Amino acid sequence: MATKEFITPDASGSPDVREIADALHLDFALEKKFKRFNEYLKKCTDGTHVLFPHLGKPGPDDWLRNHPTPPEPFLTWQTKLSRNDVTSTRNTIYILPLGEFLSQGSHSATAKPKDGGCSGMTFLSDLEVYTKLFFASMNVKLLTEVPLAKLKCSTRNHTVSEGVKRPQLHVPGIFTFMKNMIPEDAYCVLGVTMVDLYPKESWNFVFGRAMLQDRIGVFSFARHHPNFFNGAKSIEVSTLHELTPDEYQLLQWRAIKVLTHEIGHMFGLQHCVYFSCLMNGSNNAEEGDRAFSFLCPVCLRKLQFAIQFKFLARYKSLMKFFQERSVSGSKFAECAQWIEKAIAIA
Missing domain, CATH: 3.40.390 (Collagenase (Catalytic Domain))
Structure with missing residues (x-):
């Protein structure tokens, strides 16, 4: 896929399903041990489930309005020498x-x-x-x-x-x-x-x-x-x-x-432009608060490749962390609820 800016200073160009599939580059034949993880990523990005929010049009003070950022697909990240x-x-x-x-x-x-x-x-x-x-x-x-x-x-x-x-x-x-x-x-x-x-x-x-x-x-x-x-x-x-x-x-x-x-x-994860994601850039605390608390499917795939975690066990441990510390109606409570939905999809 040709490199382009998904988000420009003038408009939102959130990627479509095909572009996300290209960015993920899931290989079920070569990655049999990660079949369930890859199936989860596919279900989260092929329109079957709406779990990860898309980026909206950046505001005048937002990161992407001031720092237009090209996407970094999985294969590009995997092969870059600076990682x-x-x-x-x-x-x-x-x-x-x-x-x-x-x-x-x-x-x-x-x-x-x-x-x-x-x-x-x-x-x-x-x-x-x-x-x-x-x-x-x-x-x-x-x-x-x-x-x-x-x-x-x-x-x-x-x-x-x-x-x-x-x-x-x-x-x-x-x-x-x-x-x-x-x-x-x-x-x-x-x-x-x-x-x-x-x-x-x-x-x-x-x-x-x-x-x-x-x-x-x-x-x-x-x-x-x-x-x-x-x-x-x-x-x-x-x-x-x-x-x-x-x-x-x-x-x-x-x-x-x-x-x-x-x-x-x-x-080696650069600022993300695929979804609302933990790896989004932010120019101020308000924009940081709007950013998602977790890695989007593309960034999660990169991290899993880097450190080979068991994704369901990881989600369950994170959910327990938030549940044990959450105050009613807090961001921690919201995080625990989101992970519960992710586990249900997986």
Whole structure:
């Protein structure tokens, strides 16, 4: 199929059934051990079931309006040289907390969350658990937190809304630090922080950045915090226990989406234009909230090829994660309900 832009700045060009079939390139003869998985992908894309929403026309501030993106079919992804393969010696995803998530008493393991909020330790623990379930078959380890002063990167106080300034960390400086501490068995190391980021002086901010060949990335949860644009409220990890259950779950839902999206880039998944998908690009938190919580069929096929997970067991584990933590009517509850539908189709 000839390369083209499915989404242009002026119109929506969501792919049709034939284009999706070409992008998936399912081979039932050569992939007999994945027959059920491939049948599931086929049922989800041939019009039999409407499980994955299509992209709509991008708005003026949306990612695709400003960054028209060509599609990346499975075969193109499979053969590109920039993709890092998982090996027997590089098979661990490391999560590196940047800043004080665990050490302060106000968010220790024994902290009592106000009105059902949560501590920094539980927040990180849930991120680690979810990453293990999402990237099933990969090892996932949480590294010891690094104090911000140890990064020795440039910082600035930046205006994020009228009358509100927040501190920001310079991404290149963080990468300089991270390059010197990559474990031998690391598939990738992902720095996470509750401090806003900027890549260069001319930019207002960046959600995150990755260096695929160096196997490192960093991303911030700051702009996903419900109080980020409220100058009267702190967004430090030490105040997580002050969030209401709904506020905390919103932050947690946003955080696991950002985390899995950025790790997806480490597996060579580019921004998706096939469906509403976890791998869609986003220019702002609002667009990020609209993005789907899971991988679309094309991106799911790529990840399954990369790490060879058992897709039904993976779905069931993810559903259990959401069910055990969901607040009634929350995004977690919606995620659990969607996975239940996916399992029924499979």
